[in-house]
Amino acid sequence: MAGNALSRAGVNVRIIDKRPSKVMAGQADGISPRTIEMLQSYGMADRLLEEGVQVHMLAFYNPRRDGKGVERTSRISDVNAPTARWQFEIALHQGAIESIFLEAMKKHGLEVERPYFPTALEISQDDAELNDPTSYPVKVTVQRVLETSNKANGDSQASHNGVQSNAFESNTVIQADDPEETEIIKAKFVIGGDGAHSWVRKQLGIKMEGETTQHVWGVVDLVPETDFPDVRHRTLIHSDAGSCMIIPREGDEVRLYIQLAEGLEHGAEGRLDRSKVGPEKVMAIAKEAVKPWKLEFPNPISWWTVYVIGQMVASRFSAHQRVFIAGDACHTHSPKAGQGMNASMNDTHNLSWKIAHVLRGWADLDILKTYEFERKKFAHDLIDFDKRLASMFSEKAISEDNLNGVVPEEFQDLLKSMGGLTSGIGIEYAPSLITDNTYQSFAPGLMIGHRVQPQIIIRVADCRAYEMQDLIISDTKWKLLFFVGDPKQEKQALVVKRLGEYMERPDSFLSKFSPKNSREAVFTMLIVSSTPKDDADYTDIHPGLLTHWSKAFTDDVSVDKKSGGHAYETYGVLTTTGAFAAVRPDGYVGYVSSLEGVVDGTVDKYFSRFMKEQS
């Protein structure tokens, strides 16, 4: 994610991976609605939507009163985030997702170097060097891996009929001792996206904080033979035989998740007891759990794993704002909420544009501090939720014999209430150097610290319908949204003219923070008027504001009447006064003001806090 975002931005990136090849099957696979929106902003959602399985519904099964197995107690929407552009999750195996990234990166000239691993990480202690954005204060020594060893090799428990699994996978590698295979890389920035057992995190001496309770999870991917009707929905089953989660996978495949009651040798912090865990155990519990329906396994397993997981967050996400950790290196939690890959990809989506800004000399190094500030809070929220979910999932359902059991309605309500978090749609970045909610009232629907919610607007020149989110692409540029009302009205025509003239001035924030003769390098101006499309003319917008006919939009229904309309209402903007919004390069609203605030210097003050004047 970081490599793709940064190489797309033209940054010179190297990716070192100790795996000899990309992941082929299994592993993380759930893509949340916000992650789809985010990947769409990089032009990467098409393949995801084409290849992935869509999970629309969540079905709940609980014990029947007559004791004869389970019954469906409800089906609800899997996503509970009304403004999500895509109201479903995508399931796609990690190999396919990696392949989408590898394809995208290749277009930007970046390929993963593997198998390589780091042996030393050194950060300069010189403050002057650390504070100079053009310096290379980090040294990483890397070695080519000649041979990998996996402790599980030769261990019959770790493979099932020869099927690949990463259960018990070791982090040990046999090092190359040929000095020619050693390289020292000098870097301006380093990001450790190296997983729950992060080597980078250890080098930085960063501790994981949180509960030490350990849970054992078993996962199996296969094509079952079944008459269970909800096998293509996400299904949560509380049965007397145990709890089971079913997730539909590509083709006719499904994934079975079981939280295993046992499996640790010496209490909660011990090692995996390999005699008690394995795919047969997972399949046996699942088979019992779906009764009275049939669940047979005549086909070979595609992939499986068993793993132990804690619920923890790293104490820091960075050292000197020069070395960062991201993803599982920062936060670990259960797979139940399907958040692993989503939280991780959104970490570096948040970080990448900030690094690009610093590298280009557009912004101060200080903006990098907002990475930990923004993403750590999210990680804590996620793990708090995970704890509540974990206990409700693993406990048995309430019954006459078990009055302390889980009440199905409460379990369902918990999932519903956390829809903003699990979908990623509700993520809110708190006020900081780059996020200021002082004038929120001019556009309450453009929630500061939130991503811009979807809205179809109509391009004036050709009446083509556009999704606002598709205009806010991840190109490292700020999007300046001007809601100018109806310029066919004399008053608004004057406002538009004044804005256009201001933007052309050499002392406007646009001129100050843009490189010379490159007025569109840092900011993209998008105009949203309120003139009905039948009357609107793009020629009504002053050229100081409208750099190309394609950037004038209006709030109206589409020509086919199927979409659009009510943009001002959605964003809470009055057509009589209009509003201005600065959307951060990651798609989150950074600032809102009146149109007056653009010309009177209010917006200038906001950008001056972290942007650097260009000469």
Place this chain on the structure above:
Amino acid sequence: MAGNALSRAGVNVRIIDKRPSKVMAGQADGISPRTIEMLQSYGMADRLLEEGVQVHMLAFYNPRRDGKGVERTSRISDVNAPTARWQFEIALHQGAIESIFLEAMKKHGLEVERPYFPTALEISQDDAELNDPTSYPVKVTVQRVLETSNKANGDSQASHNGVQSNAFESNTVIQADDPEETEIIKAKFVIGGDGAHSWVRKQLGIKMEGETTQHVWGVVDLVPETDFPDVRHRTLIHSDAGSCMIIPREGDEVRLYIQLAEGLEHGAEGRLDRSKVGPEKVMAIAKEAVKPWKLEFPNPISWWTVYVIGQMVASRFSAHQRVFIAGDACHTHSPKAGQGMNASMNDTHNLSWKIAHVLRGWADLDILKTYEFERKKFAHDLIDFDKRLASMFSEKAISEDNLNGVVPEEFQDLLKSMGGLTSGIGIEYAPSLITDNTYQSFAPGLMIGHRVQPQIIIRVADCRAYEMQDLIISDTKWKLLFFVGDPKQEKQALVVKRLGEYMERPDSFLSKFSPKNSREAVFTMLIVSSTPKDDADYTDIHPGLLTHWSKAFTDDVSVDKKSGGHAYETYGVLTTTGAFAAVRPDGYVGYVSSLEGVVDGTVDKYFSRFMKEQS
């Protein structure tokens, strides 16, 4: 189009083209809404939608009363076909469209052989041979082109500052006399898609019939400098200086169409007078026509052409149902309605599945006669419209001095009223061997002879929303739609069971007309129930009807509530009784009946008319 459809169907195809390379720029470029639907059924619309310009609105300009140029009198939707899935036209240069086809064909192992041209065409006169679908009754002699000559070479009128044009392009080629470059191809079928001057048509002795009136058209593609506000809409301008049509093109380019008043040397049937036509003439008229707006041409021309066109239809479209002509070889008309490429592509879309059926021994040779029957009527309708449009377009607008001029409202009304024809959405194939409207009343919304109108339905197993049209793909299979009502109701459960049991019988039409052990080779069964999605289970459909979980759908709104619902209403089916429809492999409804008609042999009788029983 034919090559792609047939090679996709696994037919052994060769394409001979005398052009040395694919078209690079200009030429035909308008894709109508029905053509987008049709290309989508081949999985080819994505690239078209991504690369093409969308034309949503049609603007009308007429003379101002004060005589000072023109003014906008109205803007209307460019497409007037309420059920069109895409309510806009696409403009994309022919080179890009050809490239989409070349890419698709390559996947099926087919490439264009060029430059090659045919020198002889011979059809067997032996009836037995002609009536044997396995015979090769056509012999085509082809030669490799060693050198092409273009009469316009060296003629300064034919190029403008060195820009390529096909104006005055000659059909003469210098033939290879090396016998090794000559090949005789024996074919089961031959299709001549070789344009208005079709060599194949001439070999078959087929005449063009219709008005001999000839019109001269001038076309220029360029990036103008203008403040004209409708330069990104399709715009029809009636000015005192002449009539002009503007079509937006890729990027900032526009196409200017002018019907030239003069240009023929010796009256209506003469040759082009090259001193009177050329891009300067087109640009000069356009510049005058848009006044008082500015229209300057500081940039080089991308492409231009001037051509003479008649309004004619071929007397026959085939010889012995073994050699066919298609596209401009069958019908020529003006470019105003943007129909050239659309009519042509839909010709062979209609023909290809019929040829595939005959080649596979699924259907009798007789079905091939429906090609001319269906497409000739359309060609005549199109040319009747073109004549009315042509006269209204070229005449001046009504004024005090010109009381016989065109009334703007009447011109607009003509275009609106012909929306079904120009969009392609209204195309209706009359009753024939393969199209029978006897029981239309069971599903009045599935209009027999029409394409199936768009409708979102919900897949039962995973609640994913699907466009019905995307289930009716161009895979040469018949789509059998079973609207079964709600199988959660006892009565409908029995109906579904009875249908399933019938389909499994060896004497069902499905068994009879499908190759042994290949029950899904010829027919795809799709089930549309009316059970609310929250309750529906795909396991409710009898396996004789439901061959895979992915083929059960229900009529409900989508989980995100944004689409779907009212499918039974759209198609006019009662949920209490249900209905059956047989959709032809080209997406047009061939037959409708009651569900009872499936099991009582009514549907069997329909298919027995043209399908062959498989052993």
